Amino acid sequence: MRSRPLKVAVLGCGVVGTEVVRRLHEAPGALADRIGAPVELAGVAVRDLTRPRDLGIDPALFRNDPLELVKRDGVDVVVELLGGIEPARSLLVTAMEHGASVVSANKALVAEYGAALHETAARHGVDLLYEASVAAAVPLLRPLRDSLGGDDIRRVCGIVNGTTNYILDRMTQTGGEFDAALREAVERGYVEADPTADVEGTDAAAKAVILTSLALHTWLTPSDVHREGITRVTAEDVADAHSHGCVVKLIATLERTADDGEVQVRVHPAMVPLTHPLADVRGADNAVVIEAAGAGRLLFRGAGAGGVPTASAVVGDLVTAARARLLARRTTATPDAATPPAATVRARPMRELRGRYHLSVRVADPTAALDDIVSALRAHDVPVDSVRRRRTAEHDTWLLVTETTREADLLAAVESLAALPAVASAPRFLRILDPLGQEAVVG
Structure with missing residues (x-):
């Protein structure tokens, strides 16, 4: 074992950062055995030096100048846990320019600037690792x-946001509305102070960009991802899914089209058939199904959120980066090194998606309305697979499942339905998840 320690600087000491520092402090021997050299904290960047932190480390290690820390001579690995774009991006670039490898859990940063950060890492001969940025542990x-x-990976499909999965799972279990499930998620600590990035799908979209870079060898930006959140999912939607043998999940999907090599990346709620492996993912867990030409279908599932699981992935990357430093070599290459620039790869618009849909059409006159509804759908080349009527004291609703159709046609049909005199309110629809390359069986 080498006697000179590898020095690690940690930027940020929130929930995840605290757990990372604790592991570095409390298990130095185990880490040294795995790496082949001792690991030493060079410093921990924090915003507030006066805040008490029960970590048992020398208080002098806490610094409120992260730039000084990343510029310091002899730092081997910088662990970035600040979140956000700036100053995180500038600090990581500076760290790499000064010869340090970088470990990050910052999905927003990697999604927006991943290609440029990889180029910087390659130029300076250092590693850039971010396993914790998607699905935590x-x-x-x-x-x-x-x-x-x-x-040849053809498709990746999964649940990559634990907060939304917990909310939708509670809606399924209790029959309650979104707001009640969100309050429960807040009480249990599953939600950030501002839940917008989670419930509007922004967090999942960033993770989808990172997955696309590795699975499809194409760097996109979050703006290329079709994104819908879960704030408009209702208790009725969840009940309708149950009646069709489905559950509602927020699903991230990325795939390369077979005909022209375009990529389509999307995040949206979907009805997931109970036969699908993603259907029984409960609580705040994450799960991802990868479909590859050679390996077939692979399921990755586990804790996708929380300080301890995320810190596990961060420390794993730290061990990998430290071993590489010890061997004086890089472990990672630019993911898109063998692919055309992202600008030459078209992100296929959502309107060109083909799939099956569940339509909910509330009507004032159910007997007269059905023929008009079906006629409007057929006029826009939207074939109907099944029809069911839901009656309550307040209203009547026709529930229809389409056969495979183009989303542009479905949207045009929905617009026509909204204009029918017998339709009481704007129709609602949910996409039905295609279960592993086969048509969904619902209805």
């Missing part, structure tokens, strides 16, 4: 980059 990015690096 679930080992997903490294298998995509390494184990499946020689395979």
